[in-house]
Amino acid sequence: MSRRSAFLPSLLMVLLACLWGGCQTYDQKTAETQGLWSGGNLEAAAADFTRKAEKAQRGKDALVYRLEQAMALRAAGRISESQAAFQQADDLIQSFDDKAKTSVSREAGALLSNQANLPYTGRDYDRILVSTYKALNHLQLGEPEKARPELLRAHQRQQDALENNRRRIQREQEEIRAAAGEKAAEHQSVLKAQSDPRVSGVMTKNYGALDSLKPYADYANPFTVYLDGVYFLALSSGGSDLERARKSFERVRAMSGDNKFIAADLALAEKAAAGEPMPPRTFVLFETGSAPRRDQFRIDIPLFIVGANRVPYVGAALPTLEFQPNSLKPLTVSASAGAESTVTLASMDSVIGQAFRDELPGIVTKTLMSTTIKATAAYFVNKTAEEQGGAVAGLVSMLATAATQAAVNIADTRTWTTLPKEYQFCSLPTPADGKLRISAPNTQQAEVAVDPKSINLILVRSVSPYSPLVVTAIRLK
Secondary structure, eight states, rough: OOOHHHHHHOOOOOOHHHHIITTTHHHHHTHHHHHHHHHHHHHHHHHHHHHHHTTTTTTHHHHHHHHHHHHHHHHHHHHHHHHHHHHHHHHHHHHHTTOSOHHHHEEEEEEEGGGEEEEEOOOHHHHHHHHHHHHHHHHTTHHHHHHHHHHHHHHHHHHHHHHHHHHHHHHHHHHHHHHHHHHHHHHHHHHHHHHHHHHHHHHHHHHHGGGGGGOOOGOOOOOHHHHHHHHHHHTTOHHHHHHHOOOOHHHHHHHHOOOOOHHHHHHHHHHHHHHOOOEEEEEEEEEEEEOOOOEEEEEEEEEOOOTTTSSSSEEEEEEEEEOOOOOOOOEEETTTTEEEEOEEEHHHHHHHHHHHHHHHHHHHHHHHHHHHHHHHHHHHHHHHHHHHHHHHHHHHHHHHHHHHHHHHHOOOOOOOOOSEEEEEEEEEEEEEOOEEEETTTTTTTEEEEEEEEEOOOEEEEEETTSSSSEEEEOOOO
C-alpha cells in the first residue's frame, strides 16, 4: 500500500476522534477548573478535578488528573481523600514503571496525530513530590511512622532521576533514528527546517527565558530534602537518623544557599548527633502560588518535498511554559519574642523549567517530524485526488486534509498545575506561650497554637492572593 492511500483511513480516524472532542489541549480542558483554583474556590476546584479524575481513570490523562485531584483535595483540607488520590496516582506511576513507558506502536501513532495522544506517565519531579506529599499527609493524619517509608522512597526517586533522564534521552534518540530510517525524506526536511532562520528565531523568542532559570543539582528538590531533614531530626530513632538529618540540611544549604535558618537547623542536627537534647523548635513550610502551566504556540516550518514546484509552509504546535505571577511572599511568623520572615527554599519554576528544557529537544524534533509526515502525506493525497478527480476533487481533498491537520496540530500541554510556584521556610524556637501569628502580605492572618514543649511543624498554603491561607500545625515530638 502506498503512503498516500495508507494515509486516507488514518486521516478519517483522526478527524472523527477530533470531532468527538479529543483534540483539545489539557490547558483548554481544565480552563474552568483552573479559574476556580486560582480564584481561591478550593472546594469547587477539588470537586471538579475529582470528577475529571474519575472520568479519565482508564484513559491517557488518568495520572495527571489524579495528581491535580490529590493536591486540590489537600488544599481544601480533605486529607484522607487526598491521600487516597495520591495512592491511586502512585499506583499508576508504578504500573508505568513496571513496563515500557511507551510502546513502538504508540509512538508510531503519535507521529500521525500528536504527543498528547500518549499516556501521561509522570515526570521525575511528579514522582518525587507524590512521595513527599504522601509523607506530609501521613504526618497530618497522625501517622508519623508511615511517613518514614515515603520519605525514603522520595529520596530514592531523586537518586533515580538522573539515570531516568539519561534513559529518556537515549530512548528518544532511538525513536527519532527509527523514524528517520523509515521516513528519510521527511527527516531531511525537518533538519532543513530547523536550520531556517525564521524557525530558529521563533524558537529563541519562545524558549530564551528558560536559560535564566537556576537548575538544582541532579534533579533534586530542596523542599523534599528539607522535609527529610526535619523528619529525621525530630523523629530520630538513633544516630543514623540524626546523621541523615545533618546530611539533608547540608544538601539544602548547597542547593538553596546559606541563610540563618538552615544554619541553625544544621547546628541543631550536629548537636543532636553529639548527644545534646533537642530543644523545642518550630519549623514553618510555606507553599505559595501555582506552578507553571503549559500553553502552545504556532510555528510555520518549510516543507521540502521532492517534486514540488514550490516550498510550502505548514503550521506546527509546540508547548511553552507559562509562569504564574500571583503568589504571596514572604510570610511573617510572629511570636512573643519577635518575628521571622520566610525565605525561598525551592522554586518550582526552576524545577519544572529544568525538566521542560531537558525534554525540549526531543519534543521539538518529534513534533516537527510528526507535522512533516502528516503534511507530506496530505500533499500527495491532494495531488492524487486532483490528478484522478479534477480540480473540484482536489479542492475537497485539500480542505479535508487541512481541517484534519489543524485539528490534530496541538501540543502536549499536560503538567501538574496545582503544585506551588515556590516553597519558602523558616524555623524558630517554639514560643513558651505556644502562640504564633502567621501574616501574609495581603493582610491575611492566622493565629496558631503549638505545643510549647515540643517540636512542631506548621504548613501554610496560599494558592493566590485571592485564596484563603490554609494553615496546619503538627506536633512532631
